[in-house]
Amino acid sequence: KAGVTQTPRYLIKTRGQQVTLSCSPISGHRSVSWYQQTPGQGLQFLFEYFSETQRNKGNFPGRFSGRQFSNSRSEMNVSTLELGDSALYLCASSLVGTVKELFFGSGTQLSVL
């Protein structure tokens, strides 16, 4: 069974640009969550999607958005990039219902110059 796939693996952008990251969950998983990992803050929750609807949202500005498609694949978008957005963005999937364990992808390393 394939794991969670995130593309691209690395990305370099400049301030003010926007970026779209993609995530394909494990087959059969309908919930997709996004996390931001930075050296100083650990893993911080961005949002969770289930059946194409945003179910939960963390404390990030509106520049961070996401969506989920009918096949459970998800994208997250960051507009007007800032230097502080440089981070590893991790996507995780889980089965329906209450989250017990999340299965993470390898992440997209975003560098904002």
Added chain:
Amino acid sequence: DQQVKQNSPSLSVQEGRISILNCDYTNSMFDYFLWYKKYPAEGPTFLISISSIKDKNEDGRFTVFLNKSAKHLSLHIVPSQPGDSAVYFCAAKGSQGNLIFGKGTKLSVKP
């Protein structure tokens, strides 16, 4: 304000000895806790979990202990192996179902 805290950024242990990683939480409503392990350039992988109705859970060399009155949990790895060298994250399941992570502890196991 951090709800899940891992106060030791790093820990160094000799191969074959016990590794003890600690985690504190502030919200007494948390009822499910997990430990994840992360190697560089990879996503975190689930290691072991514990429900608040238990105070101990074992899986091979890994044991998690939960002290609800102290709002403290710990992960014991016995015996430690060089392949255990990684960053370990403690997490709690929040009221909305999302996981709340600590900042991680980098474990180095020396041969």
